[in-house]
Amino acid sequence: MVTKKELMVQIAIGTISDAKQLAGLVKITADVEVLSWAMKHKYSPVRIAAITNSNCPIGFLLEAFIMEEGKGAREALDVAVQHRREEFEYLVRDVVRCYPQLALDLKHDSSN
Numbered sequence: 001m002v003t004k005k006e007l008m009v010q011i012a013i014g015t016i017s018d019a020k021q022l023a024g025l026v027k028i029t030a031d032v033e034v035l036s037w038a039m040k041h042k043y044s045p046v047r048i049a050a051i052t053n054s055n056c057p058i059g060f061l062l063e064a065f066i067m068e069e070g071k072g073a074r075e076a077l078d079v080a081v082q083h084r085r086e087e088f089e090y091l092v093r094d095v096v097r098c099y100p101q102l103a104l105d106l107k108h109d110s111s112n
Contacts, residue, residue, distance in 0.1 A: 004033040023049035030055045039064055048076045058084070058091060 002025050010016045016025070026038040026049040038050035039060050050056055051064060051073060061084070064077055081088065096103045 001031060002029045002034060003031050004037060007034055007037075019043035019045045022046050026050050027053055029053070032057060035060060044070045044072050047073045051076045051080050056080070058087060 007016075007022075007025060007029075010025075011022075016022050022038075022041075022043070023045040026034060026046055029035065032055075035050045035053060035056050038046050039056075041047055041050075047064070047068070047070070051061065061077065061080060064073070065081065068074055068077055
Protein backbone atom coordinates (compact mmCIF):
# COMPACT_ATOMS: atom_id res chain seq x y z
CA MET A 1 0.00 0.00 0.00
CA VAL A 2 1.30 3.42 -0.92
CA THR A 3 0.74 6.18 1.63
CA LYS A 4 0.36 9.83 0.72
CA LYS A 5 3.74 10.70 2.23
CA GLU A 6 5.49 7.99 0.20
CA LEU A 7 3.69 9.11 -2.94
CA MET A 8 4.68 12.76 -2.44
CA VAL A 9 8.32 11.73 -1.90
CA GLN A 10 8.29 9.69 -5.11
CA ILE A 11 6.85 12.63 -7.03
CA ALA A 12 9.38 15.04 -5.49
CA ILE A 13 12.43 12.93 -6.37
CA GLY A 14 11.13 12.23 -9.87
CA THR A 15 10.47 8.50 -9.59
CA ILE A 16 6.95 9.13 -10.86
CA SER A 17 7.12 11.34 -13.90
CA ASP A 18 3.78 11.10 -15.67
CA ALA A 19 0.07 10.77 -14.98
CA LYS A 20 -0.04 7.16 -16.19
CA GLN A 21 2.43 6.01 -13.52
CA LEU A 22 0.61 8.04 -10.89
CA ALA A 23 -2.74 6.56 -11.93
CA GLY A 24 -1.29 3.06 -11.60
CA LEU A 25 -0.28 3.70 -8.01
CA VAL A 26 -3.59 5.36 -7.15
CA LYS A 27 -5.49 2.39 -8.57
CA ILE A 28 -3.83 -0.08 -6.16
CA THR A 29 -3.66 1.99 -2.98
CA ALA A 30 -5.94 1.58 0.01
CA ASP A 31 -4.92 4.88 1.64
CA VAL A 32 -7.88 7.24 1.90
CA GLU A 33 -5.61 10.30 1.94
CA VAL A 34 -4.14 9.30 -1.43
CA LEU A 35 -7.62 8.76 -2.86
CA SER A 36 -8.79 12.13 -1.54
CA TRP A 37 -5.78 13.84 -3.10
CA ALA A 38 -6.23 11.95 -6.38
CA MET A 39 -9.92 12.90 -6.67
CA LYS A 40 -8.82 16.54 -6.91
CA HIS A 41 -5.89 15.97 -9.28
CA LYS A 42 -5.79 18.00 -12.48
CA TYR A 43 -5.20 14.98 -14.75
CA SER A 44 -8.25 12.92 -15.63
CA PRO A 45 -6.51 9.50 -15.62
CA VAL A 46 -5.56 10.03 -11.98
CA ARG A 47 -9.13 10.96 -11.02
CA ILE A 48 -10.45 7.96 -12.96
CA ALA A 49 -8.02 5.67 -11.11
CA ALA A 50 -9.30 7.01 -7.78
CA ILE A 51 -12.93 6.59 -8.85
CA THR A 52 -12.42 3.00 -10.01
CA ASN A 53 -10.48 2.01 -6.87
CA SER A 54 -12.68 -0.35 -4.86
CA ASN A 55 -11.42 1.26 -1.63
CA CYS A 56 -12.75 4.68 -2.60
CA PRO A 57 -15.23 5.83 0.08
CA ILE A 58 -18.83 6.40 -0.97
CA GLY A 59 -18.61 10.04 0.14
CA PHE A 60 -15.82 10.69 -2.37
CA LEU A 61 -17.93 9.16 -5.14
CA LEU A 62 -20.90 11.31 -4.18
CA GLU A 63 -18.73 14.42 -4.20
CA ALA A 64 -17.31 13.48 -7.60
CA PHE A 65 -20.83 12.81 -8.88
CA ILE A 66 -21.67 16.43 -8.14
CA MET A 67 -18.37 18.11 -9.01
CA GLU A 68 -16.80 16.07 -11.84
CA GLU A 69 -17.02 17.62 -15.29
CA GLY A 70 -14.67 15.48 -17.39
CA LYS A 71 -16.40 13.05 -19.77
CA GLY A 72 -14.09 10.09 -19.11
CA ALA A 73 -14.27 10.53 -15.36
CA ARG A 74 -18.07 10.86 -15.50
CA GLU A 75 -18.30 7.57 -17.42
CA ALA A 76 -16.02 5.84 -14.90
CA LEU A 77 -18.11 7.30 -12.10
CA ASP A 78 -21.34 5.94 -13.61
CA VAL A 79 -19.79 2.47 -13.81
CA ALA A 80 -18.45 2.68 -10.24
CA VAL A 81 -21.84 3.73 -8.90
CA GLN A 82 -23.57 0.87 -10.74
CA HIS A 83 -21.10 -1.66 -9.31
CA ARG A 84 -21.67 -0.36 -5.78
CA ARG A 85 -25.43 0.14 -6.08
CA GLU A 86 -26.27 -2.28 -3.24
CA GLU A 87 -23.94 -0.39 -0.93
CA PHE A 88 -25.63 2.91 -1.83
CA GLU A 89 -29.09 1.44 -1.26
CA TYR A 90 -28.04 0.03 2.12
CA LEU A 91 -26.73 3.43 3.19
CA VAL A 92 -29.93 5.18 2.09
CA ARG A 93 -32.05 2.65 4.02
CA ASP A 94 -29.83 3.16 7.07
CA VAL A 95 -30.22 6.94 6.89
CA VAL A 96 -33.99 6.64 6.48
CA ARG A 97 -34.11 4.28 9.47
CA CYS A 98 -32.27 6.86 11.58
CA TYR A 99 -34.25 9.82 10.19
CA PRO A 100 -37.79 8.60 9.36
CA GLN A 101 -38.91 12.07 8.29
CA LEU A 102 -36.67 11.67 5.22
CA ALA A 103 -38.77 8.68 4.09
CA LEU A 104 -41.82 10.92 3.95
CA ASP A 105 -39.88 13.55 1.99
CA LEU A 106 -38.63 10.92 -0.47
CA LYS A 107 -42.16 9.58 -1.03
CA HIS A 108 -43.48 13.09 -1.54
CA ASP A 109 -40.69 13.94 -4.03
CA SER A 110 -41.12 10.73 -6.01
CA SER A 111 -44.86 11.29 -6.50
CA ASN A 112 -44.25 14.56 -8.38
